[in-house]
């Protein structure tokens with residue numbers, strides 16, 4: 001139930017990369033009003049608390065520690081507490097929060113719509129989970145399969161600090177990272193893909209602003225019943241039939257894929273590349289790390305949480 005005539009939203013951290021992207025998308029959306037704090041007071045706890053009590057929904061676009069503080073502040077408002085959507089990593093595997101991937105499973109969109117607290121997903125896990133979960137659910141990919149997820153992101157994924165180092169020419173043009181195998185996205189990737197064995201995750205970042213590819217190599221002989229690439233494709237296509245934003249495409253014929261084609265959209269594409277003779281396949285997800293990987297996904301969740309789903313679909 002809206003506190004005013006139309007739902008109101010406060011973006012805590014609206015000057016950052018994700019906050020700005022959400023703001024721009026919401027400004028183009030009819031039926032919501034944005035509320036802000038004077039920029040000089042944007043980190044002031046009293047100013048935040050007062051605004052939180054007035055709005056219907058707060059979006060947290062903050063580093064993890066600040067997101068935890070803001071979430072506690074909102075909870076302390078009791079009956080005046082707004083709904084929360086957290087873009088940080090802080091609450092993604094917290095059982096008191098609903099994971100904000102509407103395509104995760106049947107009924108997930110309804111769970112997001114009804115939830116007081118929703119955790120927006122990480123950009124890389126969005127691609128990995130949407131590739132893996134249907135195959136585990138279908139019994140094609142054993143849950144203890146030794147999964148490796150390789151990925152490349154545009155440099156905006158690292159927020160304001162990384163954007164600056166790339167645009168000042170102070171960052172290598174390409175870099176593997178996360179090689180300590182403790183990347184913050186692994187827990188959500190494992191939990192929501194329903195994998196019993198911790199996946200190996202090897203992210204990388206390149207000299208392009210935005211766009212992302214997430215890929216998972218598979219040995220067909222280790223899948224249930226030596227599943228074929230066609231069976232993997234069919235399982236994914238059936239899972240996302242009728243989805244507004246996720247599509248399952250035949251692989252391109254030249255065996256190449258670039259990461260930027262979906263930039264500035266909330267779309268995500270899945271493909272299965274296979275070679276029966278070699279007994280191998282590679283699953284690939286393409287998305288915009290700032291779109292379906294962050295701000296686009298946030299606006300999709302806001303649409304569900306505030307009953308604006310139709311407007312979000314129309315604007316996408």
Ligand SMILES: NC(=O)C1=CN([C@@H]2O[C@H](COP(=O)(O)OP(=O)(O)OC[C@H]3O[C@@H](n4cnc5c(N)ncnc54)[C@H](OP(=O)(O)O)[C@@H]3O)[C@@H](O)[C@H]2O)C=CC1
Nearest residue numbers: 013015016017018043061062063066087088157159160294
């Ligand atoms: N970039 C991406 O692709 C994605 C990022 N995310 C997540 O979103 C969150 C924000 O990331 P991102 O936008 O990239 O980061 P940025 O560094 O671009 O922005 C963070 C913003 O938060 C502000 N901030 C920090 N502390 C406070 C506070 N206590 N109160 C109010 N504002 C504060 C910062 O201000 P100042 O600079 O002045 O400190 C900055 O404007 C992170 O948790 C990140 O993990 C999620 C999905 C994708």
Ligand SMILES: CC(=O)N[C@@H](CCC(=O)OP(=O)(O)O)C(=O)O
Nearest residue numbers: 089121122123153155157158205
């Ligand atoms: C290139 C780069 O540095 N990417 C970020 C992830 C960006 C992202 O979407 O992660 P969150 O949603 O969890 O913030 C990283 O690997 O930490």
